Amino acid sequence: MMEFYKKILSNTLYQGSQLSNFQLSTFLTQDNRPLPIGDIEEIVDEYKRFVKERNNSTCYRLNGILRGVFSNVLFNVTGDRSYDTILSLSANSRSIFQNFGYKDVLLEKDGWFYFISGITPCHKKCEDIYLRPIPNDFYFLPLPTNSSILYNGGPVQNWFFKITYPYTGVCSNLYFTSPYIIGPPANVPLCDGIVIQNINTGTTDGRFLIYIDTPINHGLIEGDQIILRPFSGTTNGRVFDVVKVDSSTTFWINYWDAPNNLIVYSQFPADPLRFKRIHQGIESQYLERRFTAMTELNDYQLYKSSFAQNIYNDPIQLFHFNKDIDTFGIKDYLNRPLTEIFLTKIKFINPGGTVAGMEEWTELASGIPTNIPNINYDIKAIYGGSPLRSYPNPLDPMIIEIVDETKTEFFGDIVDYNEGDLTERVLAESQYRFNTINREDNDFGEGYYYRSHDRIKLLDYSSQIEQENLTLPDVDVPYYATTVDGVMQWRDILTPGFYDQYGRGVDYPFLNGCTYIYNEHDMCLKRQNPSQDRIYSASTNNINYWLGGINCDNIFGEYIEPINGKC
Numbered sequence: 001m002m003e004f005y006k007k008i009l010s011n012t013l014y015q016g017s018q019l020s021n022f023q024l025s026t027f028l029t030q031d032n033r034p035l036p037i038g039d040i041e042e043i044v045d046e047y048k049r050f051v052k053e054r055n056n057s058t059c060y061r062l063n064g065i066l067r068g069v070f071s072n073v074l075f076n077v078t079g080d081r082s083y084d085t086i087l088s089l090s091a092n093s094r095s096i097f098q099n100f101g102y103k104d105v106l107l108e109k110d111g112w113f114y115f116i117s118g119i120t121p122c123h124k125k126c127e128d129i130y131l132r133p134i135p136n137d138f139y140f141l142p143l144p145t146n147s148s149i150l151y152n153g154g155p156v157q158n159w160f161f162k163i164t165y166p167y168t169g170v171c172s173n174l175y176f177t178s179p180y181i182i183g184p185p186a187n188v189p190l191c192d193g194i195v196i197q198n199i200n201t202g203t204t205d206g207r208f209l210i211y212i213d214t215p216i217n218h219g220l221i222e223g224d225q226i227i228l229r230p231f232s233g234t235t236n237g238r239v240f241d242v243v244k245v246d247s248s249t250t251f252w253i254n255y256w257d258a259p260n261n262l263i264v265y266s267q268f269p270a271d272p273l274r275f276k277r278i279h280q281g282i283e284s285q286y287l288e289r290r291f292t293a294m295t296e297l298n299d300y301q302l303y304k305s306s307f308a309q310n311i312y313n314d315p316i317q318l319f320h321f322n323k324d325i326d327t328f329g330i331k332d333y334l335n336r337p338l339t340e341i342f343l344t345k346i347k348f349i350n351p352g353g354t355v356a357g358m359e360e361w362t363e364l365a366s367g368i369p370t371n372i373p374n375i376n377y378d379i380k381a382i383y384g385g386s387p388l389r390s391y392p393n394p395l396d397p398m399i400i401e402i403v404d405e406t407k408t409e410f411f412g413d414i415v416d417y418n419e420g421d422l423t424e425r426v427l428a429e430s431q432y433r434f435n436t437i438n439r440e441d442n443d444f445g446e447g448y449y450y451r452s453h454d455r456i457k458l459l460d461y462s463s464q465i466e467q468e469n470l471t472l473p474d475v476d477v478p479y480y481a482t483t484v485d486g487v488m489q490w491r492d493i494l495t496p497g498f499y500d501q502y503g504r505g506v507d508y509p510f511l512n513g514c515t516y517i518y519n520e521h522d523m524c525l526k527r528q529n530p531s532q533d534r535i536y537s538a539s540t541n542n543i544n545y546w547l548g549g550i551n552c553d554n555i556f557g558e559y560i561e562p563i564n565g566k567c
Helices: 046-056 083-092 094-100 124-130 258-266 437-441 540-546
Strands: 003-006 021-024 059-069 106-109 112-115 159-170 198-204 207-213 225-230 238-247 250-253 273-279 285-293 300-309 315-321 340-347 364-367 401-403 409-418 423-429 431-434 448-451 453-457 460-467 482-484 487-494 514-524
Touching: 059 300, 083 112, 159 409, 207 238, 273 409, 285 340, 340 431, 340 514, 401 409, 409 453, 448 514, 453 514
Parallel strands: 059 514
Antiparallel strands: 003 021, 059 315, 106 112, 159 285, 159 340, 198 207, 207 250, 225 238, 225 273, 238 250, 285 409, 300 315, 340 453, 364 401, 364 431, 409 423, 431 448, 460 487, 482 487
16 A cells, blocks of 8 residues: 655654655565464364355366267258259269168268269168268268367367346246237237146046146246136136146146036137246246356367267367356346356357358257147247347247357246245246258258257255244344245255255265356257148259158157158
8 A cells, every 4th residue: 555654754854854755565465474483383273164165165176078079960952962962973874872871972970961972873872981081071060069068179169158136036037929829810918927728628537627738838837726717817717637648748636616617718818828837826927037147258278178979979168268257246037146058159150251161050949848739840839029030031039039159148948936935947048049041042941940048056045944933033034035925034055065855956076165066068969840832843852762761759859750852
């Protein structure tokens, strides 16, 4: 610190000399002191000191591995190294092609499709090709290097990563829209609950029940209760027990009090129905969680993981965030201490083909998985307003937002939060979808998609709900407690290293004042379910021939009958 002092007269100055101020640039503070003379004897509890420091720490250091599983199963339709290449090869040797089929021209290794150039197709699975690397000139587009976590092992990245956290939750931005509601045109805000896509009556396990189908994950389990309302109603509704859950989008409710239930049932589909989960009379809030970034693009490093690779020979990469993640004073979307963060993965789309040799992709669109029959593609159901997609096909306007590496705020997920049981159930996680421009321009709208945010748990909540004890006024009530029927209630945040009777808790290494978290993240590109009505007009007969009989599996591994000879 800078201090001002009066100049002291020396014996060379006379008493009447003019006094003046001067500035002494000297630091007069210190953080050490001399040891006292003699021996020091003091008992220090090392474990207590460690626990105290760990419990009070809000510093986290993140590292881990990235396991990519990529493929070019959705390769380009026209141009170099595309469907047209297969047609050209088959046309040049039609008699041989008819004898041996498209599989002698269209070859695959580790999920990557390629071809053998020349008039004579390769026979007997091309054993020689499998014994040596396949040149990029033989791969269909996009190339393996266009998806790998480290592009060619060089400085240009195919992927970017950020640490994010849920900072707010809103319900007014998203709504279910009429194409996906059986009934008259209507827009049902997420605030009003989940719409019912289909309803019917039937018997299961010898009981007469009502069957309900929803466009997104309902998040219900057997024993839950829901309140069912018509869309036009605001307050009136009926409570039903969930007696059976078939899947994440289908469930059964009881049919007791039949006359009144029949009234509710008969209103559908003339008036769309919606429901909310309830617990002890308290209705759930259905919220869109928004994530905000805690790191910048240059706050991490990627490394090759020596010889590590998965069973498909995709390399496994290491990552390390150079920046410490400090959660001090940060609250989540419910104004609680931050207990979870996310690794957000952003695919580089190479806009305008600025990086030579890399594929130029369509925009990265954020959506959610859905359960909607008779649609072309499976990443759409609810959306946030006007069309956002600049390319004319086929997702307008069924996306939530457009994403790139410059963004600092993201759509995260949709949750069901109930103050009655203080639980939040994640109903739908954000998925990022993209496609090659060539496929999009040729109306091949099936694209790739992947989960965009991976959860990293920092702390955990107790399984036990605590309540304010009015007979013990000195109970320490945390600031994030909520009031239910006039009683304050909350869940304690478990200290690191402690697990409750249900196994909830975390225990990470702690050193040098920070918690070290190591996670393994899978980066799997999935393909969208195929179109139900698209017809490819060019060379239809040839395409139907060489793709005839191909096994079409959806993202759940279930067989799908090819449409017009295509998956």
